[in-house]
Amino acid sequence: MKDWLRVFRAQTAPATLLLVLAPYLAGNYDPLVAVLLALISFPLHYFSFGHNSLLDRAMGYDLKDPHKKHHPLVSGRIKLSTAHNVIHNGLCIVGLACGLITLLVSPVPELSLFFLSLAVVFGHAYNDGLSKECIFGFVHISAYLTCMSLWAWYLSHVELGLTGLLLAIAVLMRILFQIGFSGHLKDMDKRERSNILRLMGSDILTVRYRVFKVISPLTRLVFGYIYHVLYSMVLILLLLSTGVGVVELVITLPVLIVLLLLSARSAISMMPRDAVVWDRDRDLLLMSKAEVYGIFAIVVALSPLIGYLLSAIMMLGSIGYFVLMNKLLWETPYPKV
Numbered sequence: 001m002k003d004w005l006r007v008f009r010a011q012t013a014p015a016t017l018l019l020v021l022a023p024y025l026a027g028n029y030d031p032l033v034a035v036l037l038a039l040i041s042f043p044l045h046y047f048s049f050g051h052n053s054l055l056d057r058a059m060g061y062d063l064k065d066p067h068k069k070h071h072p073l074v075s076g077r078i079k080l081s082t083a084h085n086v087i088h089n090g091l092c093i094v095g096l097a098c099g100l101i102t103l104l105v106s107p108v109p110e111l112s113l114f115f116l117s118l119a120v121v122f123g124h125a126y127n128d129g130l131s132k133e134c135i136f137g138f139v140h141i142s143a144y145l146t147c148m149s150l151w152a153w154y155l156s157h158v159e160l161g162l163t164g165l166l167l168a169i170a171v172l173m174r175i176l177f178q179i180g181f182s183g184h185l186k187d188m189d190k191r192e193r194s195n196i197l198r199l200m201g202s203d204i205l206t207v208r209y210r211v212f213k214v215i216s217p218l219t220r221l222v223f224g225y226i227y228h229v230l231y232s233m234v235l236i237l238l239l240l241s242t243g244v245g246v247v248e249l250v251i252t253l254p255v256l257i258v259l260l261l262l263s264a265r266s267a268i269s270m271m272p273r274d275a276v277v278w279d280r281d282r283d284l285l286l287m288s289k290a291e292v293y294g295i296f297a298i299v300v301a302l303s304p305l306i307g308y309l310l311s312a313i314m315m316l317g318s319i320g321y322f323v324l325m326n327k328l329l330w331e332t333p334y335p336k337v
């Protein structure tokens with residue numbers, strides 16, 4: 001069972017859960033549908049991210065990655081034929097379930113189904129090769145999760161409005177950073193053609209048998225500073241667009257700012273000014289922190305609509321799941337991928 005959960009990248013399921021559930025809960029929601037969405041978010045994540053693991057192995061990319069030797073599909077503990085049957089059939093079942101939920105629940109099913117269809121297209125495009133072959137492949141997975149959030153938004157909303165638009169921008173920006181910077185940084189030593197950090201001048205160097213990480217000034221400027229300033233602006237505007245009252249604003253804004261600062265601090269800690277000996281495990285831990293803080297900031301910005309207690313339960317449950325699943329699967333507090 002552990003090996004299947006590793007293939008599914010089960011430890012990061014809270015990201016899918018929060019980016020699907022929060023948009024739905026920000027509208028006129030039904031508690032039973034909310035529970036159903038929460039439950040379906042896990043197989044949705046497992047099979048879609050498992051599909052990425054499967055294709056990376058089936059197309060031979062993971063066979064060349066020294067960091068993936070312990071993974072079940074690379075080591076052969078799970079056969080490719082078995083994984084194909086489980087994951088592709090699982091995707092079919094989850095797709096059918098999401099479609100039925102849309103038709104039964106959404107006040108505007110045509111818009112909800114439109115974004116669900118786009119999510120399928122962008123997700124397959126990324127998994128089927130663009131993640132390794134396209135310099136802008138990180139845009140496609142960002143579009144996938146943004147479309148999933150908009151699918152869930154239209155399950156409880158009739159119109160997009162300013163809040164929905166800002167939410168979509170926030171999700172897009174969050175995943176762009178996680179894949180465009182964090183995801184490419186951990187794989188920079190593989191020198192894949194899809195790695196935009198190398199195009200921006202960053203690299204991993206080996207000097208006298210020691211591995212050094214070099215972050216270019218352009219990478220530091222774009223991903224370290226410009227991105228975090230813009231992301232913070234979008235989330236503060238998102239919070240204000242919810243119609244938050246003065247008292248709620250006084251409570252919520254400081255929490256949001258702290259989360260944004262923690263996310264930025266974790267990210268910038270991965271961007272030394274000079275070449276340093278590369279500690280990949282340290283960077284993986286920092287990536288996990290930046291991801292958690294950044295996604296939690298979206299939930300906090302929507303908390304006046306979701307409700308503070310429900311938002312807190314979602315975030316505490318997510319962090320508990322994340323830590324326990326990492327300990328179970330990788331024996332570390334972060335994903336060993």
